[in-house]
Each structure stands twice: as C-alpha cells, then as structure tokens.
C-alpha cells in the first residue's frame with residue numbers, strides 16, 4: 375500500500391512537472407492568433423478604437439477630433455510580430471497608419487517601423503520602413519505597394535532574430551536589416567521592444583512630401599486590424615528566453631532569406647520601387 379501510494383505520488387509529480395513544463399512553454403510561445411485585449415491596450419483615444427468580432431478584430435478611426443493608437447501590454451526581445459491590416463480606402467492622402475516596434479527608451483531607442491502613407495484615390499499607397507538602433511535612425515526606405523491595400527486584409531510582419539530583422543508584406547520581404555555588428559554597424563539586440571500602431575493625420579509630409587492635404591470631407595477614415603500574432607520572448611519573462619537558439623525564429627530557416635524570398639526581395643529592390651500596379655511581375659517571380 376505504502377509503496378503503491380508513493381509510486382503514484384511520484385507519477386503524479388512527474389505528470390505535474392510535465393504539465394508545468396508545457397504551460398511554461400506555451401506562456402513563452404503561445405498559440406495564436408489572439409484577441410486584441412489579450413496582448414494589447416488602447417493608448418490614444420479609446421473612443422476611436424472599436425472592437426469587432428468579439429475582440430478578434432478592431433477598427434481604428436481618424437476624424438477631425440482625433441486619431442488613435444494602441445500598444446502591446448508587454449515588450450519582447452526577439453521574435454515575430456504579425457497582423458492583418460486593411461488600410462484607409464479611397465482618398466486617404468495625408469493619413470498615416472503606422473505599425474512598429476519601439477523600445478520606448480528616448481534617446482537610445484531601438485525601433486522597427488512600417489508606415490503606410492495614404493494617397494489620393496487611385497494613386498499608390500507608399501510603405502515607408504525605418505530602423506533605429508540605439509537612437510540613430512535616418513534609414514528610411516520607401517516602396518509603393520503593388521496592390522490596393524485598402525481592398526482587403528494583407529499580412530504585415532516583422533521578424534527579429536540575432537541574424538537580421540525582416541519586414542514582410544504578405545510573403546514578400548520588402549526590407550532586410552542584417553546584423554552587421556562584425557563590421558561595426560550597431561544592431562538592436564539588448565532592448566526589448568513593444569508593438570505599437572497608430573492612425574493619425576500627417577499631411578505636412580506624408581503624401582507627395584506634404585503637397586497633398588487631407589480631405590476632411592471624406593472623414594472619418596477607418597483602418598481595420600485582425601489576426602494579432604506576437605511570438606517572442608516577453609520581458610519580463612524567463613531570463614534565458616531571448617538567447618535560446620531553439621526558439622523557432624532563430625532556426626536555420628529564419629537566419630537568412632530562403633531562395634524564394636531572396637528572389638522576391640530582389641524583385642522588390644529592383645522593380646518594386648518603380649511600378650504600380652504590377653501584379654504581373656509578382657506572379658512572374660513567385
């Protein structure tokens with residue numbers, strides 16, 4: 375009896391340890407997508423952020439009273455953040471929708487930016503990306519999207535590991551910022567970053583350098599988000615998470631672009647900057 379009891383006790387201890395281990399695993403790298411409120415909070419104008427579909431999607435509003443914004447509850451050190459966004463349609467000139475990561479550390483901040491610059495009806499949306507490392511930015515790059523990003527949801531992701539940061543539009547890498555520390559170029563690796571998004575008016579610079587002003591008669595302006603997906607090492611969290619080479623985003627497949635991605639990226643670099651619409655070219659390379 376006594377041996378049986380201690381045996382089953384040992385067994386349940388093993389099972390408990392296993393269960394604990396699994397819970398731990400999933401709390402670090404959890405199954406997604408999540409609802410908005412699981413990972414995010416509104417940081418600017420509650421009244422302009424509306425939850426839809428039981429919190430699995432949101433609508434951001436920009437009108438003459440205010441824009442709005444949200445941020446992740448946690449900061450993360452390495453990982454991948456991804457969401458589906460449907461941008462402001464029609465005459466969106468002067469509006470900017472931003473989706474970015476930021477360490478929120480003033481003059482030494484690290485930041486990885488997507489900024490979607492609206493345009494007059496029928497004119498191409500521009501995506502501006504920027505990278506700040508330890509407070510130093512000035513690395514803006516722009517491309518015009520090869521599709522209408524307001525007609526449907528598209529996936530925008532930032533992959534961040536020890537080897538590079540990659541900005542993806544759907545499955546197309548539009549920007550790669552490599553870790554070139556070996557050549558003395560700083561790389562973001564020590565400050566955790568939060569995930570942010572805002573919709574606001576910036577008609578002093580956004581569209582054709584500020585020549586095209588916002589048309590308030592078309593307001594309110596709406597952008598939609600869904601499929602919130604953050605997989606990364608939350609900080610605070612297990613101390614050794616960020617340096618764990620077994621995190622999937624550090625794996626061999628993510629240390630550099632694969633052959634298909636590299637081909638798409640070459641297309642972006644050489645052709646994507648010029649032409650719109652050019653779906654035929656994208657079909658050609660995939």
Ligand SMILES: *[C@@H]1O[C@H](CO)[C@@H](O)[C@H](O)[C@H]1NC(C)=O
Nearest residue numbers: 491493497498500580581582
């Ligand atoms: C807006 O459209 C104009 C005209 O096609 C284009 O030159 C510009 O790059 C587009 N984007 C912005 C943000 O001005």
